[in-house]
Amino acid sequence: MICEICKDEAFLAQKAEVATTSDLGIAQDLLDTLIAHKDGCVGMAANMIGVNKRIIAFDNEGEYMVMFNPVIVKQSGPYEAEEGCLSLTGTRKTKRFQSIKVQWQNENFQTRIKTFTGWTSEIIQHEIDHCEGIII
Template identity: 85%
Template sequence: MIREICKDKTFLAQKAAPATAADLGVAQDLMETLIAHKDGCVGMAANMIGVNKRIIAFENDGEYMVMFNPVIVKQSGAYETDEGCLSLIGTRKTKRHKVIKVQWQNEKFQTRLKTFTGWTAEIIQHEIDHCEGILI
């Protein structure tokens, strides 16, 4: 189900609770909402659709991907950039890293570990910030 985009800064500033297998439906809604906004959005976190769970969805080289409970375990190559967000008006300066290693769980809640670079790494960092309640 395509959900409305949450713009409530107080809600968005809350740290997300861990996701469980009971949240698979939330992930499906998150993916459908992201695809519905694909013309102006490349990634979303569950709090952007009003659910305070640690789930992100994003475009990764033409494919869509969902991560449950993602955590950046290593990062390198810091740089400054400007980012926008569907939940917030305008753009903001932020620090990102060119290379990140992320640990997460897939839809079967199996732990995965992968290194991401460039644009995909930037998207993931933005969405993980959402999970941490960081508004950029």
């Protein structure tokens, strides 16, 4: 289901709760909403659709990917970026990392670890910030 985009900064500033197998439907709603906004959006976190769960969805080099409970376990190559967000007006400057190693759970709640670089890395960092309640 395509959901409305949450713009409530007080809600967006809350740290997300751990996702469980009962949240698979939320992940599908998140993907549906991301795809509906694909012309202006490359990633979303569950709080952007009004659900305070640690779930992100993003464009991973042309294929959509969902992560449950993602955590950055290693990062390198800091740089300054300027990003926009469907939930917030304008763009904001922030520090990002060229390379990140992420641990997450897939849709079967199996733990995965992978290193991401470049643009995909930046998208994931932005969405994990949402999970942490960080508004850049």
